[in-house]
Amino acid sequence: MCGIIAIISREPVAGRLVDALKRLEYRGYDSAGVATLIDGELHRRRAEGKLRNLEARLAEQPLSGTIGIGHTRWATHGVPNETNAHPHATARLAIVHNGIIENFRELKAELEADGYRFASETDSEVVAALVTREMDRGADERSAVAASLRRLEGAYSLAFLFRGNADLLIGARRGSPLALGEGDGEMFLGSDAIALSPFTDAVRYLEDGDWIVVSHGGHEIFDAEDHPVERPLRRSTGKAFYVDKGNHRHFMQKEIYEQPEVIGHTLGAFVDMTSGRSRIPGGQRFDFSAVRRIALSACGTGYYAALVGRYYFERYARIACDLDVASEFRYRESPLDDVDLALFVSQSGETADTLASLRHARDAGIRTAVVVNVPESTMAREADLVFPTLAGPEIGVASTKAFTCQLTALAALAVRAGVDRGTISGDGELELTRALAELPRLVNEALHREDQIELLARDMANHRHALFLGRGFSFPLAMEGALKLKEISYIHAEGYAAGELKHGPIALIDDTMPVVVVAPHDRVFEKTVSNMQEVAARGGKIMLITDESGTKAEAIRNARVLTLPDMPEILTPIVYSVPLQLLAYHTAVQMGTDVDQPRNLAKSVTVE
Template identity: 85%
Template sequence: MCGIIGIIGRETVAPRLVDALKRLEYRGYDSAGIATLENGQLDRRRAEGKLRNLEARLGEDPLPGTIGIGHTRWATHGVPNEANAHPHATARLAVVHNGIIENFRDLKADLAADGYTFESETDSEVVAVYVTRQMDRGLGARDAVSSTLKRLEGAFSLAFLFTGDETLLIGARRGSPLAIGEGRGEMFLGSDAIALSPFTDAVRYLEDGDWTVVTRDGAEIFDALDRPVERPIRRSVGKAFYVDKGNHRHFMQKEIYEQPEVLAHTLGSFVDMTTGRTRLPQGQVLDFSGVRRIAISACGTGYYAALVGRYYFERYARIACDLDVASEFRYRESPLADVDLALFVSQSGETADTLASLRYAKEQGLKTAAVVNVQESTIAREADVVFPTLAGPEIGVASTKAFTCQLIALAALAIRAGVDRGVIDGEGELELTKALAEAPRLVNAALHAEGAIELLARDMATHRHALFLGRGFSYPLAMEGALKLKEISYIHAEGYAAGELKHGPIALIDETMPVVVIAPHDRVFEKTVSNMQEVAARGGKIVLFTDESGAAAGAVKTTHSIVLPDMPEILTPIVYAVPLQLLAYHTAVQMGTDVDQPRNLAKSVTVE
């Protein structure tokens, strides 16, 4: 995840900006930079690679000034080099940006038609230039930013520094987090409390859609409709803990809300957002053109991600896939003569059964690949090819953001495989990557359903059993949703392919049984509706997760309906995972269980 810091201080801020960025290194990055003002003049230093490279630049050519912004970047649009590093600047301002601007191409074409030019390949620079045009047309900094925000599509957080004004920072968030820190005669902006912890423990968190005008005297906060709003000051514990819960009650809730941002960064490793073409993460080489069959293995939530991955590879790349729980794969002694690639999925990269399965595949002479969240892990070191997910540290035992990052990585890999094999042409690749780029925004939209889900959870907490049903991409989600519910609320839940309802589970249906149905309006929607009718006929309580088109069909009466936006089919597993996570979370909260550390479970299972 990228990191943002902004300081209006009383002394030279460059060293403090770098210190704050060091506290954000855990989020991962491939370049860094800072910009400051002195006597109203804007200057900046940027460097590819680690912060030590930026520090070396500053040692050779220091930056004075008591106001500035800084950034650590994971490349999404454009390669990781100095030209693409943040802050991006014009004669009027500098900006740092986390997230993805989905409509940057349209905005860039509009600006180019007015004669504006660009120095980088990034979507972020478009924001700087657009605000600049608004100011060139006579708007002040506030109005220029406000009008620009209304044109941006996607999930993002932003911090602006303006030439000639040494008392002003402007920040905004939509999806990606941003916090305001209040000091004595100083003010701060940061991605989270960790960045701000050396300077203050008084933190206000912007809510989704908020933007803020920060001066030396304080901060004004506005909502998406430009109405003044108040956000409470919270006392951060960032000094005491390396990773902070921020304004969330539990780490799990915080990690659910981090998904728009981490999805954007993971996607940037697999898709060049400038061209819309898929790619492998830097330094990794794998040609799918000769791959006829893939053996995939994982455990727990990683297994359900792998099951979605099988659907992706078979649908979009036409590659046959075998899938096994790692604890079975390692002992089943599967003949692998016709397998060309063994793929393993793990959050920690240390899961004992998955690691043993990888070693078994290597012993059989197979090329191995791993989708992992910890790049220094054993699985990452021993696999031939590594596909990192950039979810950042996941503290909650129940996996959330790591799961959706695994899904988006697997989706991008399947598209890449389809291109390599000639199954997907150039136009098809662009269409699919454009769909994937919508994931951060749509996940952010799904988070807005939290209020309705919290009400649903109050009902769910009164039951001791639940069924989850889905077809196609929604079948693995049914199992993952059931797993989430059982592991943190301790309610017995089972996930089934909806077509299997009549093969046994229907015997459990009565008026006391909630049946959670995941049914986007896709090509199997009508078949899922038939299963819902079978539940309704037996008095079952139907909880429907669908989209606007599915809700409009109104085929079956439900006890609760959670309605998400319509979306491309490739995105449904990623986006629908989020309300299922929220359902499990709020049910567990209602029941008073230990959400982050449920009984009998460990984050990484390193023994059999």
């Protein structure tokens, strides 16, 4: 997760920009930079690597200026170097950006045709040029930003600094967070309250689609339709806590809403967004072409991520996969002679059973790899290959953003494996990676269904049992949705392959049994509809999560339907996770349970 900070003050800001960026180091980054306005002119200092490199640059070439922006970048479009580091600048403005602009190629071609030239490989520089073109055509700063925002597709947070105007900052967000901090004669924009906490505890959190105009004396906030709005002033706990809940009631809810951002940054590790080519992250070298069989293993939510991973590898790379719960992997005494890669999934990298399984595979002479969220963890240190999920700290015990980042990493790895093995062509790779680039936007659209999901949760809270059904990619999601519900609401729930309904679970169906069906309009949709018919015939209460095509096609009377956008099949496990998370969350809130720390559970299980 990149970090953004912007300050408008009466005092020099460069040092404070760097101090704020230090508080955002936990988000992960590979370059950093700041820009200030000195006598009306834009000046930048940028450096590859850690913030100490930027500090050294500033010691050699100090920046004055009482208004400025700063950024820590995790590379998505373009390699991590000084040229691709933020802030990006034109003759008129400088920007910092967090997120992914999906349509940057089209916009870049359009701008190049108009004579605009680009210095970096990033999608972010396109935003700077787009606003500059509006200003070149006569628009003022705020009109230029407003017009440009309407052209952008994807998820983003942005901060703009304008040449010749020391009393203006403009910020905007869609999908990625951004907050306003209010001080005494000075104002701040930041990725979260942690960045703002050295300066103020008076914070306003922008809502999705908002953009904001900031001066020394105040601010104006506009919604996605450019209507003036107010956002409540809150007293942040950022000074007391390392990670702040922001304007969310629980850490779990905050982490659900961080998913567009963290998925984007995880994608950046596995896909070169400039070329559209998949890659092994971190400069590691591994070729899937000789891999005949993969042994997958994990615990809890990680196990369901691995189950989706099995579907990905078998579908897109045609690699046979074994899958075990980690607590069974060592004891099953399965022959491992034809296993070429043992892949383990863990949020913490310390899960006892999964770590023991990794060591078991390593002792058997198998190459090991981990999909892990903590790069300093034991598993990351002991594995041969490390595939990072850049979810950032996850405080809620029930995994949300770590899970979807695991799915994102596994999807991208499957694409890489398919390319290595020749099951995916060059054009096929571009099609899949461009589809993956849509994830932040689509996850953000799923979040916009929260009000509808809350209504479903109010009904779910009246029951003590629930069934979740799905086929294909949706089968693991059905199990994960059931796990989330029982973890935090304490409602007994089970997830089944929909085709297994008539092999036992159908005996439970009556008018008191809610049945959540996960069914995008895919190859098995009609078969899932048949299973829904079986539930409907017995009076079951159906909650259907589908897409626009599925909503048009299904004809189950009395089903409550939540409609998501149509999307490529590779994306559905990731996007459809979001309404299942929100359903569990709001059900738990309705029931008054401890959402972030449910009874009897620990975040990381470090004992067998």
